[in-house]
Each structure stands twice: as structure tokens, then as C-alpha cells.
Amino acid sequence: MDDDTPPDTGQAEEDETNANENAYWRENIRLLLMLMSIWFIVSFGAGILFRDWLDQFALGGYPLGFWFAQQGSIYVFMALILYYVVKMRSLERKYDLDD
Amino acid sequence: METQTLIYIFVGLSFALYIGIAIWSRAGSTKEFYVAGGGVNPVVNGMATAADWMSAASFISMAGLIAFLGYDASVYLMGWTGGYVLLALLLAPYLRKFGQFTVPDFIGTRYYSKTARVVAVICLIFISFTYIAGQMRGVGIVFSRFLDVSIFWGVIIGMAIVFVYAVLGGMKGITYTQVAQYCVLITAYMVPAFFLSFMITGNPIPQLGLGSQVNDGSGLYVLEKLNLVLTDLGFGQYTDGSKSMIDVFCITLALMVGTAGLPHVIVRFFTVPKASDARKSAGWALLFIALLYTTAPAVGAFARINFIDTVNETSYAEAPEWFTNWESNDLIAFQDKNDDGVMQYRSGNAFEGAPVFGEGTAPSGAREVTNEPNAESENEVYVDRDIMVLANPEIGNLPGWVIALVAAGGLAAALSTAAGLLLVISASISHDLLKSTFRPNISEKGELRAARIAATAAIVVAGYLGIYPPGWVAQVVAFAFGLAAASLFPAIFMGIFTKFMNREGAIAGMVTGLAFTFGYIFYFKLANPAANVAENWLFGISPEGIGVVGMVLHFIVAIAVAKMTAKTPMDVRRLVDSIRVPRGAGDAHAH
Numbered sequence: 055m056d057d058d059t060p061p062d063t064g065q066a067e068e069d070e071t072n073a074n075e076n077a078y079w080r081e082n083i084r085l086l087l088m089l090m091s092i093w094f095i096v097s098f099g100a101g102i103l104f105r106d107w108l109d110q111f112a113l114g115g116y117p118l119g120f121w122f123a124q125q126g127s128i129y130v131f132m133a134l135i136l137y138y139v140v141k142m143r144s145l146e147r148k149y150d151l152d153d
Numbered sequence: 154m155e156t157q158t159l160i161y162i163f164v165g166l167s168f169a170l171y172i173g174i175a176i177w178s179r180a181g182s183t184k185e186f187y188v189a190g191g192g193v194n195p196v197v198n199g200m201a202t203a204a205d206w207m208s209a210a211s212f213i214s215m216a217g218l219i220a221f222l223g224y225d226a227s228v229y230l231m232g233w234t235g236g237y238v239l240l241a242l243l244l245a246p247y248l249r250k251f252g253q254f255t256v257p258d259f260i261g262t263r264y265y266s267k268t269a270r271v272v273a274v275i276c277l278i279f280i281s282f283t284y285i286a287g288q289m290r291g292v293g294i295v296f297s298r299f300l301d302v303s304i305f306w307g308v309i310i311g312m313a314i315v316f317v318y319a320v321l322g323g324m325k326g327i328t329y330t331q332v333a334q335y336c337v338l339i340t341a342y343m344v345p346a347f348f349l350s351f352m353i354t355g356n357p358i359p360q361l362g363l364g365s366q367v368n369d370g371s372g373l374y375v376l377e378k379l380n381l382v383l384t385d386l387g388f389g390q391y392t393d394g395s396k397s398m399i400d401v402f403c404i405t406l407a408l409m410v411g412t413a414g415l416p417h418v419i420v421r422f423f424t425v426p427k428a429s430d431a432r433k434s435a436g437w438a439l440l441f442i443a444l445l446y447t448t449a450p451a452v453g454a455f456a457r458i459n460f461i462d463t464v465n466e467t468s469y470a471e472a473p474e475w476f477t478n479w480e481s482n483d484l485i486a487f488q489d490k491n492d493d494g495v496m497q498y499r500s501g502n503a504f505e506g507a508p509v510f511g512e513g514t515a516p517s518g519a520r521e522v523t524n525e526p527n528a529e530s531e532n533e534v535y536v537d538r539d540i541m542v543l544a545n546p547e548i549g550n551l552p553g554w555v556i557a558l559v560a561a562g563g564l565a566a567a568l569s570t571a572a573g574l575l576l577v578i579s580a581s582i583s584h585d586l587l588k589s590t591f592r593p594n595i596s597e598k599g600e601l602r603a604a605r606i607a608a609t610a611a612i613v614v615a616g617y618l619g620i621y622p623p624g625w626v627a628q629v630v631a632f633a634f635g636l637a638a639a640s641l642f643p644a645i646f647m648g649i650f651t652k653f654m655n656r657e658g659a660i661a662g663m664v665t666g667l668a669f670t671f672g673y674i675f676y677f678k679l680a681n682p683a684a685n686v687a688e689n690w691l692f693g694i695s696p697e698g699i700g701v702v703g704m705v706l707h708f709i710v711a712i713a714v715a716k717m718t719a720k721t722p723m724d725v726r727r728l729v730d731s732i733r734v735p736r737g738a739g740d741a742h743a744h
Binding site: 072075078079082086089090093097098101102103105109113114115116117120121123124125127128129131132134135136138139142143146151152153 | 219224226227230231234235237238241242243360361363364365366374375376377392398401402405406409427428429432433435436439440443446447450730733734735736737
């Protein structure tokens with residue numbers, strides 16, 4: 055992203071606020087698309103669609119596809135939310151929209 | 154000390170704790186009653202959400218399902234956790250920014266329509282009652298097995314406890330009791346899991362134990378051994394499923410989306426102070442939930458190994474005590490088909506349906522089963538999947554206090570979910586139907602009184618359903634998730650992420666999703682259960698997963714109708730703009 059965009063200092067004109075909010079929203083959507091793709095890949099991808107293929111590999115005593123379906127996807131879900139919380143905090147500061 | 158005495162002490166102490174918390178945290182205003190005043194710490198809320206979410210089904214039934222379904226049970230593990238990603242990323246922060254009290258509040262305001270609000274209330278009440286009947290049933294099972302009281306009195310005691318803290322304390326009382334209940338239930342779940350994992354693999358961490366070698370000197374991994382033993386007995390492999398891929402896919406998606414659309418879960422995120430707290434809180438909730446959900450597959454696998462080890466090829470005369478205990482509760486049965494007095498546990502049903510016990514004793518010494526034996530299977534043992542978690546400590550020969558802990562944990566799981574559900578039912582009646590639709594002039598005091606009366610009435614109905622479960626209760630659990638996925642989730646999602654979605658589109662979408670999903674489940678589960686086989690299903694999708702199709706129809710119909718009808722008013726577009734940015738969340742409106 056264009057990091058040198060000056061953060062909007064706020065109360066000026068409504069247009070400017072809208073532009074600022076729109077930029078924030080677009081960046082949020084991009085982040086969401088990326089995280090939702092990972093969400094889909096680990097659960098529906100690794101745990102279901104490509105499970106049979108992944109099962110030829112093993113993680114300890116776990117066939118890999120089985121591990122994703124019953125353990126791994128859940129760990130990734132937690133990591134996704136954590137990443138989103140941290141990333142959104144900095145995004146909100148950048149656009150001066152934090153609560 | 155006797156196990157029975159320990160059970161009374163553990164359960165009694167936990168109940169005293171819940172009541173004490175309720176008295177300490179009485180609700181004085183509607184805002185406290187609906188959203189605990191809107192000032193709950195995100196970690197505390199995460200823990201309360203976890204208890205709210207993990208019901209009798211998660212605590213009592215899930216590991217049993219995994220034990221008997223193997224890979225196929227992954228739909229529950231992914232489905233019931235992946236929904237929190239949807240909540241944290243797509244719904245919770247925006248609904249908190251919107252900042253009212255209930256889910257129908259959002260639908261009614263965003264779609265500027267009382268009709269939309271009432272449709273949302275109908276979805277909510279149906280979803281919540283389906284769910285709550287199961288909780289009361291769980292309370293009944295735990296009481297009748299562990300406390301030697303009948304299911305009737307068990308449910309009455311459970312109702313009385315919930316009454317005290319839900320009706321007095323509202324959301325505020327529920328929140329803090331749920332924190333206590335989470336602590337009880339997670340301890341009760343983890344302690345036996347540590348023991349079992351250590352006994353079977355030598356590694357006390359169940360998540361690692363399941364991937365380790367069995368310490369019987371065979372050098373086999375746990376899952377390898379299970380696969381071997383099960384194929385020997387004629388079952389399919391544990392790590393293979395029998396469901397079709399499209400069905401697994403759709404059920405998982407329906408459970409995920411349904412989870413994100415469940416009103417009693419969503420409403421918990423109205424209680425934190427800020428929009429960003431709602432995100433954090435969803436993360437904490439998933440962490441607390443994942444602790445149990447990543448343990449459950451291990452518990453399930455260990456339980457299956459232990460069960461086969463202790464039951465198969467054991468003569469009934471030498472059956473362990475837990476076996477006969479559960480047999481006298483009708484949840485286990487032995488039908489000696491080959492008259493050798495030894496229990497053969499094989500694939501297939503021993504007989505059709507649930508056991509019907511006669512008065513007498515069979516020659517083997519077991520309770521007489523009058524069902525027609527299933528000639529096609531050599532299996533002689535009937536076992537209800539729901540007993541696995543509750544029986545686990547006994548099957549594994551764990552000390553009495555662990556058994557007592559599990560009894561208290563099962564009750565905590567059922568009561569915490571029941572209370573959360575009762576609250577959203579009562580709030581939707583007193584707030585959405587009375588205050589916002591039919592009697593807008595009602596005073597704050599009057600609304601609070603109405604909320605308490607509605608909660609009381611809901612408890613009585615739930616208790617009745619628990620004591621006299623209509624045959625359809627177990628059959629329609631799929632309703633709750635499918636309906637939430639097909640009706641509430643798309644309407645909320647489009648309300649946040651689009652501005653063009655209007656009143657007409659939302660109502661048409663909700664009604665379509667609801668009607669289609671309801672119709673499909675009704676046809677296969679109630680009207681014509683004989684037809685409920687894969688060949689007759691639409692695209693091979695079972696009623697459990699059909700919410701996904703309902704959801705897709707909802708999106709298509711809603712968008713098509715919205716494109717053909719009037720644009721959304723300017724103030725609604727501004728409302729959407731304002732919920733998208735976190736700044737200025739402030740307090741939940743106390744109107």
C-alpha cells in the first residue's frame with residue numbers, strides 16, 4: 055500500500071473524510087480476501103478436497119490430511135484471527151479511525 | 154470417599170457458585186439485562202462465549218461422535234470452530250459498532266422494516282428452541298446417571314438453577330456464571346484426557362498423544378492401531394470416511410456459516426465496550442473453544458480403543474461395572490446372538506433401532522432385549538454414542554473425583570448454553586416484539602419485567618421439551634445450523650458489506666432461505682424419513698448440509714430482487730458507512 059499517504063487529521067471536509075474511510079475500507083477488504091482464502095484452503099482444501107492426496111504424508115502418527123481436518127485447521131483459524139486483530143489495529147491507527 | 158458422595162459434593166459446590174455469582178450480579182436496567190451494560194472485558198467475554206457455545210452436544214456427544222465416525226466427524230471439528238473466523242472477520246466488530254441489543258435489531262434497522270425484524274425474530278426463536286431442548290435433555294441424562302434422580306427431577310432442578318441466574322441476572326448474571334462454568338467444564342474435560350493420553354501413549358498432552366505411538370510395545374501409532382483393530386472387526390478405517398466429499402464439504406460449510414449466524418453467539422459480542430474489542434473477544438473465544446475441540450479427537454480415539462479392549466470378547470459375567478451401570482440406564486445393551494455368553498463387538502447394528510428391554514434376564518445374565526436380532530451382523534453390542542465422554546473415566550478406571558468432575562462439567566456445559574439461549578429468546582420477545590414493534594410506549598421497567606416473564610416462560614417450555622422430548626428433537630438439530638446459515642447470516646453479511654441490499658431483497662432472501670431449508674429438512678427428516686438416502690438428495694447433499702444451498706438461494710434471490718426494486722434510502726447508506734469504521738462505537742444505545 056501507499057504508505058506515504060498522509061493520515062487524515064480528521065475534521066476538515068466531509069469529502070476528505072469519506073476518501074479516508076473509503077481507503078481504509080478497501081484495505082480492509084483486501085486483507086479479508088487474503089485471510090478468507092487461507093481459511094478456505096486449510097479447511098475445505100487441505101481437510102476435505104485434497105485430503106486423500108495429503109494423507110500420503112505423515113505428521114508423527116497423523117496422516118497429514120486427517121491432521122488438517124481434526125487439528126491443523128483449528129490452529130490456523132486461531133492464527134488468522136490473531137493476525138487480523140493486530141493488522142486491523144495498525145490499519146485503524148494509520149487512517150486515524152481507531153476507537 | 155465414595156464416588157457417589159464426591160459427585161454430590163462437586164455438583165453441589167458448582168451450583169452454589171453459580172447462584173452466588175447470580176446474586177452478586179443482578180441486572181437493574183434493560184441494558185444490563187440484554188448486554189450486561191456493554192462493559193465486559195474482551196477476555197471475560199471470550200470465556201463466556203466459549204461456555205455459551207460449548208453445549209451438552211460439544212461436551213457430552215462430540216467425542217462420542219468422533220469415536221464412532223472417525224474422519225467423518227471432522228465436519229463438526231472444522232464446522233464449529235471455523236465459524237469463529239467468519240464472526241471475527243465479517244460480523245462481530247460491525248455489529249458491535251452498530252451497537253444495539255439484538256440480532257433482529259440490526260436486521261430491522263438496516264432494512265428499515267418491521268416485517269424484516271419480525272421475520273428475524275421467527276428465525277431466532279425457532280433456532281433457539283431447537284437448541285435448548287437438547288440442553289435440557291443433557292441435564293436430564295447427567296442427573297439420572299450420576300445423581301440417582303429421575304430425568305423429571307433432574308430437569309426441574311436444572312430449570313430452577315437457570316431460573317435464578319438468568320431471570321435475576323440477565324446477561325450480566327449469565328456472563329459471570331458462564332465464566333465459572335467454562336472453568337468447570339474445561340477442567341472436567343481436560344483432566345480425564347490427560348490421564349487417558351498418558352495411559353495409552355505415555356504422552357500426557359492429548360493433541361500430541363493422538364499422533365504418538367501406543368505404549369503397548371507394538372510400535373504402532375494410535376491411529377494405525379485403531380485402523381487395524383477396526384478393519385479386523387469389519388469396520389471401515391478410522392482415518393477414512395464414508396460420507397461423500399460434497400456432503401462433507403456442504404455440512405462443514407453449513408455448520409461454519411450457521412455458527413456465525415447463531416443469535417445467542419452473536420449477541421455476546423454486543424457486550425464488549427468497543428468494536429475492536431469484539432474482534433479480540435472472538436479470538437479469545439476461539440482459543441478457549443479450541444482447547445476442548447483439539448482435545449476431543451484424542452478423547453474420541455482413546456475411548457474407542459479402550460471400549461474395544463474392555464468389551465470385545467469379554468464374557469458378560471466379567472463385564473466391568475460401568476457397562477452394567479449404563480445398561481441399567483438403557484444406553485448400552487447386549488444381545489447374545491450365538492449364546493456363548495461372550496460379547497462380540499463387530500460392525501453393523503446388533504438390532505434395528507434403540508433397545509427395547511423386557512422384564513427378565515437373558516441366559517447370559519444381561520438385561521433381556523426384545524428387539525428382533527439383525528441377522529446380517531454378528532455384532533451383539535448396542536452402545537449409545539452419547540455415553541463415551543461420561544463413561545470415559547470409568548472405562549479408563551480413573552479415580553472417583555475425576556468422575557465427579559465430569560458430572561459437574563457436563564451440567565456446566567448444558568446449563569451455560571441453556572441460559573444463553575433463554576436470554577436471546579426473552580430479549581427478542583420483550584425488546585423486538587414488544588418494545589420495537591407492538592408496544593413502543595412500554596417503559597424501561599415494563600420492558601425489564603416483560604423480559605423476565607418471557608425468560609420464565611421460555612424456561613418452562615424448554616423444561617417441558619426436556620422431560621417429554623418429542624421424537625423429533627434429535628432429528629431436527631440440523632435445523633438450527635441450516636436455518637441460521639440460510640436465513641440470518643446472509644442478511645447480516647449483506648447488510649454490512651453492501652449498500653444496495655434493500656428491504657425487499659432482504660425479506661425475499663430470508664423467506665426463500667428459510668422456506669427452502671425448512672422444507673428440505675422437513676421432507677427428509679419428518680415427512681418421509683424412509684426417502685432419506687443419498688440417491689434422493691439434491692446434488693447428493695444430506696439435510697445436515699442443505700443450509701448451504703439455502704444460503705446460495707438466499708443470496709441469488711436477494712440480489713435479484715434488490716436490483717429490481719427501489720434503492721436504499723440515504724440514511725441507511727450513511728448507517729452502513731458508520732458501522733464500517735470503528736471510531737465512535739461508544740455505548741450500546743440505551744433507548
